[in-house]
Amino acid sequence: MLHLDAVSKKFGGLPALDRVGFSVPRGQVTALIGPNGAGKSTLINCVTGVLAPTSGSIRFADQQLVGQPSHAIARLGIARTFQNLKLFPRLSVLDNVLTGLTCEAGRSLTMAMLRLPYLRHRERRLKLRALEALDRFELADKARLPVAVLAYGDKKRVELARACVSEPQLVLLDEPVAGLNVDETAAVGEQLKRLRAAGQTLLLVEHDMELVMEIADQVVVLDSGRCIARGTPDEVRSNPLVLEAYLGRMEATA
């Protein structure tokens, strides 16, 4: 579904990604792991058009993504969540999730303010879809609350609901359980398992190895911008290069 070929990104001459290549198969969970600074966020930003790769190719459903702006890439059916939440704190949970449908709404939300009957009908349909998404992510009872008053774990689930509301073909998750306590991690983990069971294609960046090993079909390991291993969770777990990348980093910071 998503194919990366020799993707490189340099910042001021220093390589953050160095000829990275792998594929994300449809209907599977691909986890992208690696020590801090390995290049995971840079890669997600290259896929979503936030950053332009220095060289290489990123194809999605036969379309070249390199050179396309973020909004065009989103319209192709790629949604994402952010490592540091990007929600609108003063807006309600429902309105935040509705922003995940702006591609489809086009100008209709503005036009709906003019109260044209068929546009009002369309606005109601979009709201219904947002409410359904909130229900799936067990947030329906919080629909009217401003996001600012929610616990951090609930905010993370609002981001998930917003990313999934448009039923995208591919969802990129940037550290969905970072900063969560054990119960919140379990709740988000449960949601991710449900998405997987429903056949949602996911590219998951995550440091929580227990979660990664539990839900990933394929694990891709980056270290210093290079792809050092790829395989099933079991294959990657016992790969000496991966152990060295993680242990080396732990020794260096000890």
Ligand SMILES: Nc1ncnc2c1ncn2[C@@H]1O[C@H](COP(=O)(O)OP(=O)(O)OP(=O)(O)O)[C@@H](O)[C@H]1O
């Ligand atoms: N905008 C930028 N300008 C300069 N260097 C950057 C920029 N963004 C990232 N880098 C550098 O690129 C490298 C990869 O960073 P990146 O944030 O992609 O790693 P990461 O694997 O996501 O790390 P973490 O797990 O800590 O989030 C790092 O050396 C980082 O300092």
